[in-house]
Amino acid sequence: MAGPIHFYFDFASPYAYCAAGEIERIGKEFGRAVEWRPILMWAVLKAHGIAPPMDVSAKRAYFLKDMQRSAAFFGLAYRHPAKLPLSSHLAARLFHATAKNDPRLAIALAHRLLPAFFAEQRDISDEVTLAGLAAEVGIPADAAADRMKGALGRSLLETAVQEAISAQVVGSPYFLVDGEGFFGADRLPQLRWFLGGGGR
Template sequence: MTDHQAPGPIRFYLDFASPYAYAVHRDLEALAERHGRALEWRPILVWAVLKALGVPPPLESEAKRRYLLADMARSAAFHGLPYREPVRLPLSTHLAARIFHACHEVDPVAAKAFGRSVFRAFFAEGLDIADEAVLLSLAGEQGLAPDFVRDAMTGAEGKARLARAVEAALADGVVGSPFVLLDGEGFFGADRLPQIAWRLDRPHQQERSAP
């Protein structure tokens, strides 16, 4: 990036069933805004990324599942967010992600608002975000027509958009959710938020110019 180029957007790869993406989404938005950076939401399917990488699902171990369920509640409380244990995990969020990507093409602001409502529905209200009726209701709150939403969920282009998002995630080195790509540098996990803030205050260009 040269001195004459505006900084590009920060990419926020997320799965709507990721409690850690939920935990940091609000703070990440605020952090990007403070630094004058756009935050580009990129919903993906973590299970598809892990499958491509040959990595087992994180909830496959019962001991790890017990720990993660407790840590989910703690992490939400730490970030000041309401939390209710999800109705079921694991859960595929392909329908919600397809709606987001379709909406983003016509109204990026509404797409983010929809994304926030999906997080809230799953992690604070105990709703099943794999249920088409639930998603139709959430999308309707953003003014999306039912036919548009149904086509996004089940149409060929909706499936293709999400497949492209997963492919882009793999190309960007994504290994889970949340994963932030900041000026080509990847940060994985909710606990990376302080490092993202540090990097925004101290970009690579400053490090290279230091004696």
Template sequence: MRTPLRFYFDFASPYAYFALRPLEALAEKHGRKIECRPILLWAVLKAHGIAAPLDAPVKRAYLMADMVRSAGFYGAPYRHPAKLPVSSHLAARLCYAVAEQRPEVVQALIHAIFEAFFVRGEDISRADVIRTLAMAQDLDMEAALEAMEGQIGRRRLAAAVDLAIAENVCGSPYVIVDGEGFFGADRLPQIAWRLSQSASSQELPEQRSSS
């Protein structure tokens, strides 16, 4: 059975937002599933001793311009956030709690959170914003609050951060394909290439000989 694509990302990462839909298309084309794993990028980078990407003024200026350019390149609706970076812990906790209780709505929720932040300019660090997004997925207010503040979301997010550190995640988005890591939305062509190689290597001998 083909292994899923493990997709590590921070909800405050515009490059993760740009990458998700193309990655979903690649996964579908190659018969793979996607394991979406929200993380707190600052915690992962801190564990590795890596400075936050927006800390250096010259790099921040470049990335701010590149985010707008990349949105155009990927054809993604985009409104530059008024505040960046922001804490995405509430959104990540919600996703992990929902994944355990109602996995069928997680992917739609992830898209909704990205669009709230990068299309409508909503502040995803605010509990009321995340609660509204949760309720749009038919989660009631009590369930949403428990997901954001309860132990399931906290525990699973902490475990995801620990696993990201162990798997040498060094940015967002970071995709693991059959044990190999790819960092950045600009790695999508290489991911497509690697998936094509993997598909070819898994053909039966008689299939290869007849092709």
């Protein structure tokens, strides 16, 4: 059986928001499972000695325009988040702790959190907001709180970050399949081409 597509991303990445629906379609098209792996991009970049892109004024000005344009290209609603950059550690812990026993529910959660942040201006660093969004996909408030703050979520997120560092992930989203890495939502056409036999 063909290996999975590892989908590394940060919940605070607008380009992950752009890519989330399309990578699922690509996975189905080529019979590949998509393994969602939320990480803390700032921690991965720090480990590689790479400056956060929004810290550079020229890049920030470009990205602020490009985020909206990219969302429009993918046919997605977009309202610039009230708080960006933002630490998505609670959202990522909640995802990983949920995925431990129910990967499909975790993916449903991700599909709710990304538009909540990038189209609805909801603060996904806030525990109460996260608990409310989790409830919308069927995760009870007490379970959501435990997964955000408990040892399991912390441990699983730490492991995911270390795996991303070892895999030489350099941005969000980052797709790893058959030993080949693709960085950015704009690399999805290349990923489709590669899975179809291109470049081999």
